[in-house]
Amino acid sequence: MIPKQDLSQLQSLVSSERFSTGESELNLHARDESYHDEHRPDVVIYPASAQEISKILAFANMKKIPVTAWGAGTSMEGNPIPLHGGIVLDFSKMNQILEIRNKDLQIVVQPGVIHTELNQRLAKYGLFFPPDPGAPATIGGMVANNAAGIQAVKYGATKHYVLKLQVVLASGEIINVGTNAMRTSSGYDLVHLFVGSEGTLGIFTEITLKLVGIPREVSAALASFSTLEQASETVVQLLQAGLSPAALELMDTESIHALNAFKEVKLAEQPTLMLEFRGNGAEVKEDVELARELCESNGCTGFTVGLGKEQRDKLWEARHHLLYAAAALNPGKRIIVTDVAVPISKFPELVTFAKAKLTELEVPGAIVGHAGDGNFHVGNFYDPTKPEEKSRAQAVNDAIVKRALEMGGTATGKHGVGIGKTKFMPAEHGASLDLMKQIKRLIDPNGIMNPGKKLGS
Numbered sequence: 001m002i003p004k005q006d007l008s009q010l011q012s013l014v015s016s017e018r019f020s021t022g023e024s025e026l027n028l029h030a031r032d033e034s035y036h037d038e039h040r041p042d043v044v045i046y047p048a049s050a051q052e053i054s055k056i057l058a059f060a061n062m063k064k065i066p067v068t069a070w071g072a073g074t075s076m077e078g079n080p081i082p083l084h085g086g087i088v089l090d091f092s093k094m095n096q097i098l099e100i101r102n103k104d105l106q107i108v109v110q111p112g113v114i115h116t117e118l119n120q121r122l123a124k125y126g127l128f129f130p131p132d133p134g135a136p137a138t139i140g141g142m143v144a145n146n147a148a149g150i151q152a153v154k155y156g157a158t159k160h161y162v163l164k165l166q167v168v169l170a171s172g173e174i175i176n177v178g179t180n181a182m183r184t185s186s187g188y189d190l191v192h193l194f195v196g197s198e199g200t201l202g203i204f205t206e207i208t209l210k211l212v213g214i215p216r217e218v219s220a221a222l223a224s225f226s227t228l229e230q231a232s233e234t235v236v237q238l239l240q241a242g243l244s245p246a247a248l249e250l251m252d253t254e255s256i257h258a259l260n261a262f263k264e265v266k267l268a269e270q271p272t273l274m275l276e277f278r279g280n281g282a283e284v285k286e287d288v289e290l291a292r293e294l295c296e297s298n299g300c301t302g303f304t305v306g307l308g309k310e311q312r313d314k315l316w317e318a319r320h321h322l323l324y325a326a327a328a329l330n331p332g333k334r335i336i337v338t339d340v341a342v343p344i345s346k347f348p349e350l351v352t353f354a355k356a357k358l359t360e361l362e363v364p365g366a367i368v369g370h371a372g373d374g375n376f377h378v379g380n381f382y383d384p385t386k387p388e389e390k391s392r393a394q395a396v397n398d399a400i401v402k403r404a405l406e407m408g409g410t411a412t413g414k415h416g417v418g419i420g421k422t423k424f425m426p427a428e429h430g431a432s433l434d435l436m437k438q439i440k441r442l443i444d445p446n447g448i449m450n451p452g453k454k455l456g457s
């Protein structure tokens with residue numbers, strides 16, 4: 001709890017309409033899209049500039065008040081939940097595109113810009129920013145979580161697009177890291193220390209991103225299989241054949257059933273791969289044909305190609321809303337979302353393991369994967385009023401993460417560690433976790449930046 005006199009000193013640092021201790025504001029910033037419990041902040045501040053944030057952080061640091069940044073609150077692991085109360089900095093008012101340098105394929109933005117708005121503005125230059133989490137996330141939140149989306153298999157994650165960051169440190173000092181050059185070997189790579197730091201090392205106030213050109217040709221295809229094993233084995237073969245799809249998504253029968261029920265996409269209720277190829281010429285058609293051959297030689301029972309723009313957009317929109325479609329089939333339940341990633345050769349084995357665990361522990365769930373990256377999600381549903389159901393859902397999640405780590409994989413491919421994955425950090429990182437904790441202490445000695453996240457306590 002922030003003492004009253006500290007609250008009024010904080011209030012004097014920002015204009016009153018951007019400072020709120022109102023019940024509804026505190027409640028709105030108490031939980032994200034995850035299953036984690038609510039924790040309310042003491043105050044929500046909507047900062048307007050780096051200088052203002054600098055003053056807030058310097059004061060918070062002196063008084064040891066926790067500070068948690070808030071983008072759009074769409075995280076899946078409790079990343080922006082103010083676990084220990086204190087100040088939430090909501091970036092919805094720092095949402096300006098500051099500069100478009102289209103000839104350099106670069107853009108400079110404030111952290112509160114929503115990624116879809118960015119791409120709408122960039123379309124007239126024939127450019128885009130590829131990472132797309134499907135949720136209305138901010139660029140600040142995407143950089144902090146190192147978010148990725150369905151096109152990551154071709155275009156990579158957010159970290160591949162961050163050139164430069166302006167960061168306010170816990171002390172209030174404002175620093176710039178990175179360069180406008182597309183390539184550098186200069187100094188230590190601080191940009192990539194801050195990317196993915198989930199608000200635990202500093203607050204981003206200006207972000208320079210690299211962009212790419214929008215390709216002319218797009219072709220999407222759907223491949224259905226009799227078994228999940230066939231579908232996941234095919235993923236490995238498509239990549240080993242040298243294909244580079246822009247998207248390669250795996251959905252199990254339960255996922256397809258949820259999409260049919262709530263998005264009326266009329267798909268065959270079988271394990272399915274959704275593929276998309278992008279390019280500028282004939283190679284797109286050739287790639288689709290090779291994909292068809294490989295799918296068919298693996299027992300694919302239906303391969304639909306040449307989806308028109310309308311159908312393609314509808315399918316991808318449905319895919320983005322799968323979480324809500326699956327939730328609608330499980331009314332009143334909460335969901336623990338697994339986010340493991342493994343080396344691609346291990347992908348089929350882990351998918352099979354995950355399916356068997358759901359069955360063994362009788363947890364209702366669905367499997368969906370950004371398969372091309374060896375990354376997939378298992379949605380484990382439970383009734384929040386029944387602790388025994390929650391522990392079974394948690395047991396499925398934990399078993400899958402443990403197995404992924406044994407396979408040389410990671411607990412989180414893109415959602416970040418947040419609250420829920422901290423317990424896996426010692427097993428994943430071993431002695432290097434101590435080095436990470438030392439770096440955290442060096443940059444944030446009083447531990448005020450989003451405490452309790454990323455590395456645990």
Ligand SMILES: Cc1cc2nc3c(=O)[nH]c(=O)nc-3n(C[C@H](O)[C@H](O)[C@H](O)COP(=O)(O)OP(=O)(O)OC[C@H]3O[C@@H](n4cnc5c(N)ncnc54)[C@H](O)[C@@H]3O)c2cc1C
Nearest residue numbers: 071072073074075137138140141142144147148198199204
């Ligand atoms: C339906 C759905 C689908 C999703 N699909 C995907 C997906 O495909 N891929 C994927 O990667 N994610 C996905 N997500 C998760 C989520 O959208 C991403 O993690 C996203 O990056 C979160 O952005 P946000 O703006 O909501 O940030 P928040 O959730 O508000 O915050 C995320 C983290 O960033 C920190 N932060 C925010 N702003 C700043 C700043 N200015 N400076 C420093 N730290 C900051 C916060 O403290 C927090 O730790 C999905 C979520 C939903 C609900």
